[in-house]
Amino acid sequence: MRISPLYRRPSWQRFFSGMAVGGAISWVIFLYIYGVWQDRHIYTIKKQADDIRELNNDILIWQQEYKEINKRNIEQLTVQKINIKITNSGKLNLDTLSVFETEESVKDDISMMLAKDIETVYKSKELIKKIIENKVVKINNKRYKLHVQEIVFYTTLSIQLEIDYDS
Incomplete structure (x- = not known):
């Protein structure tokens, strides 16, 4: 098996080294963009989880108040x-x-x-x-x-x- 003699030409050496440097730079850019994207989504998910927790607490409070109001209404509508x-x-x-x-x-x-x-x-x-x-x-x-x-x-x-x- 023989290696082609293209490795001796400087234009091809620049092309391959440019591809290697470009690949490395594009990989770094990809990791940066992916990391920023993941941070945004993690922040959104945490915010939504907090909102859901608060809304569930609000629902429990409303349900308890609703039950108390119903109980009071039932008492008010009967002869005590x-x-x-x-x-x-x-x-x-x-x-x-x-x-x-x-x-x-x-x-x-x-x-x-x-x-x-x-x-x-x-x-x-x-x-x-x-x-x-x-x-x-x-x-x-x-x-x-x-x-x-x-x-x-x-x-x-x-x-x-x-x-x-x-x-």
């Missing part, structure tokens, strides 16, 4: 408490203990309305009224009848009653 008030007890000279016991007895009679939604309670307002007005209360050996003066439907069911002698 019943208030009964007899307005004219002073007119009949009734003692406060008897009035309190009467209010508690009425509250016990309509306690089935607790934890019901307001719409259902509103639809059964006539039933509530009849339950209260058909009740005869015995205080100090006298019979009294209750009359509904006002009913307010909200998370607290407020009822104002008047008490009169039973005829």
Whole structure:
């Protein structure tokens, strides 16, 4: 096997040495460009990972707030408490203990309305009224009848009653 005599000509020597130097320079440029490109992508990926982590945290916070708001809305849309008030007890000279016991007895009679939604309670307002007005209360050996003066439907069911002698 024989090597061609082209290695002795200076023009070919310059050509081959130029190819070697050009290859080395182009390799260095390629490595530089590839390294810069990789740095940019690594930075972008890290930034996106941080954004995803923050957005996931925001989603968790929003979901917790959403659940709390739903829970509050459910509580607000149901009857939580019943208030009964007899307005004219002073007119009949009734003692406060008897009035309190009467209010508690009425509250016990309509306690089935607790934890019901307001719409259902509103639809059964006539039933509530009849339950209260058909009740005869015995205080100090006298019979009294209750009359509904006002009913307010909200998370607290407020009822104002008047008490009169039973005829």
